[in-house]
Amino acid sequence: MASVVIFTIFTSPRAARRSAGGEYSEPRAGIIGSDGEPPISWKVYLLRILHGEDPEFDWNGLYASPLVDERVLRRAIAFLAERVAGLPEPAPYRLLHGDLNPHNILVDRGELTGIIGWSYARYGERLFDFARLRMNPFIRQEPAATALYFALLDLTPEERAREQLYYLFNLVEYVNWYSLSRYPEKVREHIALLRELLTAG
Secondary structure, X not given: OHHHHHHHHHHOOOHHHHOOOOOOOOXXXXXXXXXXXXOOOHHHHHHHHHOOOOOOOOHHHHHOOOOOOHHHHHHHHHHHXXXXXXXXXXXOOEEEOOOOOHHXXXXXXXXXXXXXXXXXXXXXXXHHHHHHHHHOHHHHOXXXXXXXXXXXXXXXXXXXXXXXXHHHHHHHHHHHHHHHOOOHHHHHHHHHHHHHHHHHO
């Protein structure tokens, strides 16, 4: 199933226009603002999340959670903040879905027929969406699907490094989302993944 979804996303004629990284108009001044706020750049958007300036990310509250290894989460956020600060701005910006997973990808006889669940859409770098797709267990836990993912993306070394950075960022985000949604096993799973990546890196 995972390989079918990945292959369809990357090879369907519609995918070139409508899936993650499709050709969309670049916003004039950064990503789309919300609640009447002016638009901000992709880098500033990411840093606001990491610095706890986005109200949806209460890192201090998470540090106090018995489900979270505070040292691991603090280390991951500090690592990300340092690396994100040095990222180039996307050129051009892309419309991102924000939650690519099998539940949001509609396929009929090998043809991509639609992508639903756009509540977390924003503008940014296309690799962020692909990294979120790879983070999903149906790819992450399946070596053949992971190999197909990287083969079809065909990333340069610089792109591979950014994709890995966004992969780590997505794991951190999902520690937050699973904590808010009260999925303790998922919180522990993602903390363990963060620990493994930080140790390996």
